[in-house]
Amino acid sequence: MARLSERSSWKALAAQAARPDATDIIGLFDTDAERASKFSLEAAGLFLDYSKNPISDDTRSLLLSLAEHSSVPEQIKAMFEGRRINISENRAVLHIALRNRSQRSITVNGRDVMPDVTTVLERMRTFSDAVRSGNLRGATGKPFTDVVNIGIGGSDLGPLTVCAALKPYTEDGPKVHFVSNVDGAHLANTLKHLDAQTTLFIVSSKTFTTQETMANARSARQWLLTQLAGSSADEALVSKHFAAASTNLEQTAAFGIDSGHVFGFWEWVGGRYSLWSAIGLPIALAVGFDRFEQLLTGAHAMDEHFRSAPLAQNMPTLLALVGIWHTNFLGAPTHGVFPYAQDLAWLPMFLQQLEMESGGKRTDRSGSLVEYSTVPIIWGAAGTNGQHAFFQHLHQGTQVTPCDFIAAAHSEWDMPGHHEILLANCLAQSEGLLQGLSAEVVLAELAAEGVTGKTAERLATNRSFPGNRPSNTILLERLDARALGALLALYEHKVFVQGVIWNINSFDQPGVELGKGLAGDVLKDIRSGHASPGHDQSTAAMIERICTIRGRK
Ligand code: F6P
Numbered sequence: 049m050a051r052l053s054e055r056s057s058w059k060a061l062a063a064q065a066a067r068p069d070a071t072d073i074i075g076l077f078d079t080d081a082e083r084a085s086k087f088s089l090e091a092a093g094l095f096l097d098y099s100k101n102p103i104s105d106d107t108r109s110l111l112l113s114l115a116e117h118s119s120v121p122e123q124i125k126a127m128f129e130g131r132r133i134n135i136s137e138n139r140a141v142l143h144i145a146l147r148n149r150s151q152r153s154i155t156v157n158g159r160d161v162m163p164d165v166t167t168v169l170e171r172m173r174t175f176s177d178a179v180r181s182g183n184l185r186g187a188t189g190k191p192f193t194d195v196v197n198i199g200i201g202g203s204d205l206g207p208l209t210v211c212a213a214l215k216p217y218t219e220d221g222p223k224v225h226f227v228s229n230v231d232g233a234h235l236a237n238t239l240k241h242l243d244a245q246t247t248l249f250i251v252s253s254k255t256f257t258t259q260e261t262m263a264n265a266r267s268a269r270q271w272l273l274t275q276l277a278g279s280s281a282d283e284a285l286v287s288k289h290f291a292a293a294s295t296n297l298e299q300t301a302a303f304g305i306d307s308g309h310v311f312g313f314w315e316w317v318g319g320r321y322s323l324w325s326a327i328g329l330p331i332a333l334a335v336g337f338d339r340f341e342q343l344l345t346g347a348h349a350m351d352e353h354f355r356s357a358p359l360a361q362n363m364p365t366l367l368a369l370v371g372i373w374h375t376n377f378l379g380a381p382t383h384g385v386f387p388y389a390q391d392l393a394w395l396p397m398f399l400q401q402l403e404m405e406s407g408g409k410r411t412d413r414s415g416s417l418v419e420y421s422t423v424p425i426i427w428g429a430a431g432t433n434g435q436h437a438f439f440q441h442l443h444q445g446t447q448v449t450p451c452d453f454i455a456a457a458h459s460e461w462d463m464p465g466h467h468e469i470l471l472a473n474c475l476a477q478s479e480g481l482l483q484g485l486s487a488e489v490v491l492a493e494l495a496a497e498g499v500t501g502k503t504a505e506r507l508a509t510n511r512s513f514p515g516n517r518p519s520n521t522i523l524l525e526r527l528d529a530r531a532l533g534a535l536l537a538l539y540e541h542k543v544f545v546q547g548v549i550w551n552i553n554s555f556d557q558p559g560v561e562l563g564k565g566l567a568g569d570v571l572k573d574i575r576s577g578h579a580s581p582g583h584d585q586s587t588a589a590m591i592e593r594i595c596t597i598r599g600r601k
Pocket residue numbers: 200201202203252253254255256257258261319320405557560
């Protein structure tokens with residue numbers, strides 16, 4: 049296969065991006081009264097409008113050719129067939145199997161994985177029903193009122209994002225808390241409000257070796273044993289108050305977790321793609337298993353769309369191509385995500401891991417250094433707050449930030465009048481980014497205020513801006529479990545398509561390992577009170593300084 053930048057579609061796109069009108073979105077609307085409908089589509093209950101991007105019919109055709117020539121359809125097939133597309137770890141990538149609601153079997157090494165998936169889901173149903181109904185109780189016979197999920201990265205952000213997004217549906221379940229940071233503040237602040245008798249811990253860790261998670265889990269166990277000292281034997285306390293979601297059943301047993309409370313998953317589930325697996329147990333506990341299933345159903349609907357829709361009508365593919373256009377041809381260094389839904393406030397963080405851990409790669413699948421940008425920096429926050437903080441940069445800053453606005457037509461909250469204001473602001477921002485504000489309009493406004501001449505000219509330059517700033521808008525009917533499942537799957541598949549085009553492995557994260565190893569070395573030194581040889585000068589000096597300060601008490 050020709051190198052990416054040597055492909056004809058890539059070269060044609062580069063030529064397209066060099067045109068003087070390459071970023072003129074307003075012009076595209078002016079010349080096509082049908083643009084809004086031609087550049088939008090519906091899938092799995094979601095509506096995507098990508099018309100506010102500088103993408104002409106020709107550019108879109110070229111982007112679709114790029115996807116075609118990059119074997120996107122073949123790679124989609126390969127993923128759904130359970131082929132080992134995670135080449136560095138020699139693993140299949142089958143989060144789609146976790147939410148496969150069809151009768152289709154999905155095989156790895158010739159073995160259908162669906163029976164195992166179904167068994168774990170059934171066990172999660174039984175367990176979450178028992179906790180929620182109060183049938184399963186703590187060591188002192190009291191029902192669980194609080195659940196603390198201990199995990200980090202994919203073992204935290206997925207369930208955390210979903211539990212927050214489905215907050216209106218959490219009233220009838222235990223309160224679910226998330227502890228991820230090894231900073232003792234996180235666990236201490238969480239525990240200080242809890243009663244050990246009514247608290248259930250879930251240690252969520254694919255590997256069950258992650259330093260931060262294991263430190264938090266050990267401290268949580270110690271807290272439990274101290275709080276409930278004397279009420280039962282230590283083993284009984286741990287077995288009654290701890291559950292685990294992990295692939296490492298040996299280590300969960302070594303920790304003392306009752307095998308009946310251990311929910312397994314498989315090596316073909318990547319950490320950042322794992323919320324659909326046993327890692328989703330906190331979700332089932334918070335909103336009930338039926339709603340967890342609705343989440344899976346929504347994701348499955350998006351999977352089916354992704355698997356079967358032609359590229360030109362394929363929502364994840366189009367979202368990916370819009371991103372490729374901005375990143376690789378128009379040079380946008382970052383991408384903003386602005387959910388106009390307070391309950392989706394964690395989504396930008398979730399997407400940071402999903403997109404940046406998957407796409408933050410500098411070598412292609414054959415091991416050569418890539419000669420093009422891969423994933424941009426993903427950032428964002430819930431609207432409308434960002435409008436009063438960093439949106440100024442979006443409108444008038446010197447860098448262009450393509451962004452996604454996400455909104456739901458209905459609110460799940462009963463707060464009359466608020467949702468219309470929220471929606472109005474969401475649409476107004478994308479409209480403002482597109483249209484900008486012309487100097488003529490500003491001058492007319494100033495003239496009406498009696499400001500004219502040089503002062504007016506100066507103010508008009510300052511206040512006016514050209515617009516043509518790009519955005520997508522994703523509209524949900526409402527933020528329920530089904531729509532949320534479809535939304536998260538949409539982004540997962542967007543990441544997949546971009547990874548195929550960039551020819552990178554989106555399913556490993558070797559860069560993260562270096563830090564883990566170094567942290568172990570530095571930890572030994574901090575504990576011993578001195579920097580051992582081998583550190584760079586700056587790090588060694590910092591270790592010594594910290595040890596000195598800590599030595600003073
Ligand atoms: O930070 C790297 C990483 O491996 C993530 O990919 C993963 O989600 C996270 O650590 C947590 O890993 P584990 O679930 O094994 O504790």
